[in-house]
Amino acid sequence: EVQLVESGGGLVQPGRSLRLSCVVSGFSFDDYAMHWVRQAPGKGLEWVSGISWNSGVTGYADFVKGRFTISRDNAKNSLYLQMNSLRAEDTALYYCAKDKRGGMGTYFDYWGQGTLVTVSS
């Protein structure tokens, strides 16, 4: 059974940092690209960032470029999102999602349950 379990969310002050993690099981993690997708309260889905199977290619939405960094550790079946200079508008439920392929950027065939990030003073 494929499982993606996010952690690391919480309440953080504006300007501070947070690191999200996603541990996966049930598939060969190092064969697939992975992504972070977020959903602000009451809003739609937004792609945040993605990384290819071997970390060779990464991509970011404009609204997080220069502030967020995606990474992965294939030995630990883990995906990460380092979030710096957080803003109130980054408040959202952050999902970890598996790509259908290894190259970066197709569609998401499995999702985690999300971890909530709240940016507030």
Added chain:
Amino acid sequence: DIQMTQSPSSLSASVGDSVTITCRASQSISSDLHWYQEKPGKAPNLLIYTASSLQSGVPSRFSGSGSGTDFTLTISGLLPEDLATYYCQQSYSIPLTFGGGTKVEIK
């Protein structure tokens, strides 16, 4: 960036109705269009990939069509469990982008 526009933003239909949701891309995206269902309180679930391919395990009442800039998701024979918000997503270019969503309610 490629903008994805869904319509309508919400709809209400009766059990058994056929429902159509439209997604339009701001430029041609070939068939790189995918549909997701998000039920209340749950993570999104892939329904259709590459415009018209049904994801394994998804009921056959869901279907997709289109190419280029205009796409549709059809639910043939709406069921109460189809209460959800539906999103399209393009993978033609980075950044990947989603439509704004269509909320489907049951009359």
